[in-house]
Amino acid sequence: MLLTAIGILLLALTILDALLTILDASGRSLFSTKAYRLFWWIWRHLAKLLPYPVAQGALSLAAPLMIGLMISLWIGGIVTGFALIFYGGMSFGDFITGGGSQPSLPAAFRLSWVTLSTIGFVEISPSNMMYSIAVALEALLGTVILTFSITYFLSVHRSILKYDRLVADLHHRLGRSGDPMESVSKHLSRSDLSELKSLLSRLHDGVIGLHQGLSRYPIVYFYRPRAEERSLPRTIHVLGTLADTLTHCHPGLAQHLPDLQALKAGMQDLVRDLGEAYVPVGEADHSPPVSYTEFQEAFSGQDWAASRSVQRFLSNCRCLETIVDQSFDTSDAYRNYLEWLPADRKTQAFVATIAHDLGYVEDLRPRRSSYLLGALSRGPKQGPQRLLFKRSNA
Incomplete structure (x- = not known):
């Protein structure tokens, strides 16, 4: 019995x-x-x-x-x-x-x-x-x-094809450049925002498909292309950089680009749900932003050793000059920087977490003979351990 x-x-x-x-x-x-x-x-x-x-x-x-x-x-x-x-x-x-x-x-x-x-x-x-x-x-x-x-296999395969389509669109339009804003600025015109609107619309549709596939079929998260530029961390990095830069470097631009707000909301939902289901993200860097004086020196080109976040912000914003006319003074740019910094830190922390979880940034070779015993003693986790991000200058 x-x-x-x-x-x-x-x-x-x-x-x-x-x-x-x-x-x-x-x-x-x-x-x-x-x-x-x-x-x-x-x-x-x-x-x-x-x-x-x-x-x-x-x-x-x-x-x-x-x-x-x-x-x-x-x-x-x-x-x-x-x-x-x-x-x-x-x-x-x-x-x-x-x-x-x-x-x-x-x-x-x-x-x-x-x-x-x-x-x-x-x-x-x-x-x-x-x-x-x-x-x-x-x-x-x-x-x-x-x-x-059979149905499950075909559904997972269909979700992966949608993801590949989004990645291919990004890869073909943005190329292999490590700076997505630089690539965007080369393909878009200042006098006509229709190309940018079309790009944001397609990217938003792609984010929706990616989100649905990851939520519906967890296997899609572990789908790992051999080419790192087509990986999930790289894709989220590009999408997050585009959304954060277009939203905060030129706030007035969002009024002419309704799909930008949709893309931003879609990325926030994607990051939140992925963090809850797969990769609990460690606490991002909360060190204070640079002072106005330091930012002013970097803005005027006098400080060549400015923090990476400031350099990245100014570089991304200057790329927008090829798309829209912007004539910000230092105070406006600093205010935009303060709004952009938390969003960028969250994006960077999340990308670093999933890149580690999917094996893109770790050393895949054991460094000591007791590696297997150490791995077995730690055991598998439902989600990866939280990553600790060292505090650094903003």
């Missing part, structure tokens, strides 16, 4: 997880997400034992393997659940056995496998109504799970 109860419970959990994973719009599941995180943790640490180029290629295989892992877990849960049900009631009076087979756990698993695959019985078959119904139910559930698995 105990084995039968365990089998029924395992079946219920497996079926519920499959239904939630595939049909629930919010991407909830009982253990699928935890299984992805555990697999990624194991796979990433195993990759550290390989040469760096091979390790990068191995990490790109994690997401495709996760699909096979999840399907295997669902099928294995159904097979094991029904095997325990069969074994819990297996006797000579309940099952007809022949060919030397005796009631045993291997025999129950064999019956469960051949029933799920609908290839027919061999020398084991049910001899009463209750187990005949159980056998028919397993065959039906096997067909349903296999159909769900």
Whole structure:
């Protein structure tokens, strides 16, 4: 009786997880997400034992393997659940056995496998109504799970294609430059904002698709292109830089670009939901911004050793001069800088977190012989450990 109860419970959990994973719009599941995180943790640490180029290629295989892992877990849960049900009631009076087979756990698993695959019985078959119904139910559930698995694969593949489309649009328009604002300024005209409006509209649609794919199918988060410029951290860095710069470097520009506010809101929702579901971001840098005097010296070009945040802000804002006419004095620019700095720090902290979590910025080679023992002692986490960002001058 105990084995039968365990089998029924395992079946219920497996079926519920499959239904939630595939049909629930919010991407909830009982253990699928935890299984992805555990697999990624194991796979990433195993990759550290390989040469760096091979390790990068191995990490790109994690997401495709996760699909096979999840399907295997669902099928294995159904097979094991029904095997325990069969074994819990297996006797000579309940099952007809022949060919030397005796009631045993291997025999129950064999019956469960051949029933799920609908290839027919061999020398084991049910001899009463209750187990005949159980056998028919397993065959039906096997067909349903296999159909769900194909649907799940196609849905994940469709979400990844949408992500690739967004990345390709950014890559083709912005190129390989590390400065997205510089690339934008080369392609857009000052006299006509229609190109910028069109770009922001497409990017907003792409962010919506990316957000929906990441929320609906957690495997999309672990999709890791080999080219770092097409990676998720790089994509969020570019989108965040565009949204922050266009919003704060020239506040009046937002009045003519309604899609800019939509893009900004979409990025905020994406970062918030990713932080809650995958990567809890450590506390960003809260050191005070530079003083007005220091900013004025950097603004006038007298300070060549200004902080990186000031240099990045001024560089991004100067790129806008090719798009819109802006004639800010130092006080206006400093006020814009104070509004831009918290948003930029949040973006940079989030990008650094997911880049570390996906293995783009860490050393994938072990540095000591006790590496495996250290990794196993820490164990996998549902989410990565919080990163600590050192305080630095703004």
